[in-house]
Amino acid sequence: MSSNKPSFLHGIDMSRLPRHVAIIMDGNGRWAKKKRLPRLWGHRAGAKTVREIVEAAARLGISVLTLYAFSTENWTRPKTEIMGLMRLLFRTLRAETEELNRNNIQLETIGDISKLPAFVQSDLAKAKAQLAHNSGLKLILALNYGGRQDIIQSVNSLLKEGPGKATEELLERHLQTAGLPDPDLLIRTSGEMRVSNFLLWQIAYSEIFVTPTLWPDFKKEDFYRAIIDFQKRERRYGGIG
Ligand code: IPE
Numbered sequence: 581m582s583s584n585k586p587s588f589l590h591g592i593d594m595s596r597l598p599r600h601v602a603i604i605m606d607g608n609g610r611w612a613k614k615k616r617l618p619r620l621w622g623h624r625a626g627a628k629t630v631r632e633i634v635e636a637a638a639r640l641g642i643s644v645l646t647l648y649a650f651s652t653e654n655w656t657r658p659k660t661e662i663m664g665l666m667r668l669l670f671r672t673l674r675a676e677t678e679e680l681n682r683n684n685i686q687l688e689t690i691g692d693i694s695k696l697p698a699f700v701q702s703d704l705a706k707a708k709a710q711l712a713h714n715s716g717l718k719l720i721l722a723l724n725y726g727g728r729q730d731i732i733q734s735v736n737s738l739l740k741e742g743p744g745k746a747t748e749e750l751l752e753r754h755l756q757t758a759g760l761p762d763p764d765l766l767i768r769t770s771g772e773m774r775v776s777n778f779l780l781w782q783i784a785y786s787e788i789f790v791t792p793t794l795w796p797d798f799k800k801e802d803f804y805r806a807i808i809d810f811q812k813r814e815r816r817y818g819g820i821g
């Protein structure tokens with residue numbers, strides 16, 4: 581086989597993978613409602629999808645996967661749901677860190693995690709440390725994350741550095757995603773056509789893929805489909821192609 585022929589896996593052109601995929605994992609509540617189950621069961625089913633998609637992304641060789649797990653606005657939900665989500669995060673981290681390690685995955689977070697319960701913070705720190713030496717997929721969990729807050733904290737850091745001219749490069753250097761490529765592909769499940777305060781600055785030229793599939797029903801084949809769709813797009817960045 582000639583080496584300059586593109587190689588395909590699941591119909592995906594492996595030479596043109598998105599470097600950074602960001603996902604708004606939405607629809608856990610509606611999934612549970614459809615099944616007349618408590619919302620938390622939807623979140624549990626959603627955690628299984630996280631496992632499947634993280635593994636699929638790692639196997640494909642994607643560099644960065646950012647998952648929107650808890651927004652700055654999600655604190656407005658009932659306390660019981662918030663605590664349920666925090667416990668689920670804690671349990672999932674405990675159960676999955678070994679497997680993440682086997683898959684050579686690194687773990688990072690964006691968002692103000694100092695506001696999360698102490699038990700979640702300490703487990704996150706442990707998991708990050710355990711996975712720090714890996715060199716494969718960079719898995720970034722957005723926890724208590726808001727795009728506007730991200731921009732504001734960057735501006736504040738810039739101001740602290742003293743007077744000077746703000747530039748795109750300087751502002752980017754202080755965003756929580758500093759050093760990462762901008763998302764090439766932004767996926768949102770469950771059909772909502774909005775960005776809900778996710779990476780606002782960073783998605784300026786991301787390709788957006790919205791699927792009606794609810795997050796707990798989203799399978800690796802759906803993930804591959806999103807990537808194949810992405811590979812058909814013509815990215816023009818304001819030019820004429
Ligand atoms: C996404 O599912 C998970 C989080 C926001 C934590 P939702 O809980 O928003 O589910 P819907 O939108 O109510 O269906």
Ligand code: IPE
Nearest residue numbers: 604605606648649650651776
């Ligand atoms: C976005 O989903 C946040 C996460 C997926 C963590 P939401 O369900 O909170 O967003 P809205 O309320 O539909 O905009």
Ligand code: MG
Nearest residue numbers: 606607608609
């Ligand atoms: Mg939602």
